[in-house]
Amino acid sequence: MSDLARTGRPESRLPWIESGGGPLVVVPSSALTDWQGAISGSGDPNTWDDYDRACRIDGYAGTVAVGDAEALVLGDEPATTTYLPDRRIFVRWIYAPSEVDVIRLVPRAVEVARWEDAGTWTTSGPARLFDAAYAGDELAHEPHLTVDVAAGTYLIRTAYVDPERGTALVLVQLVEPPPSA
DSSP, rough: OOOOGGSSSOOOSSSOOOOOSOEEEEEEEGGGGGOOSSSOOOOOGGGGGGGHHTTTTTSSSEEETTEEEEEEEEOOOOOOEEETTTTTTEEEEEEOOOOHHHHHHHHHHHHOOOEEEEEEEEEEEEEEEEEEEGHHHHHHHHOOOOEEEEEEEEEEEEEEEEEEETTEEEEEEEEEOOOOO
């Protein structure tokens, strides 16, 4: 075996979703057929498609209506993203030397993050993470990731974190609201 053969990109330890340049969305599985993606290409706000509306989200995260449901939009950066279900957190890879460094630094990033409130997201249960330009009913042929989350309303908190020199992440965490008194 030559040295060249051993220098290929290592297999990823986690599933990552990339964007073609726009935002990523997390659409409840029950509403996938309602997400039409980029269809109109019109600049007229009266005819904005789902992709246009997702692009209008200001900041790292927000929501848009999709049928009778809500889609969570991961905006600002077209960053490669994964979901860590044990922490209910989306990790957006801004820059880092490797995936190993990204994952190794997540606990520190969560610890030092200066969290900002980004509203709430209500979901009917499990959802799919994918490029906002795709239609939800075409995901069999497009990269996507299942986001296993229970039905409910979650507080969305976001943070841009550089937990170590040469590494930066955006974190989007779903937090169960405290019980009502």
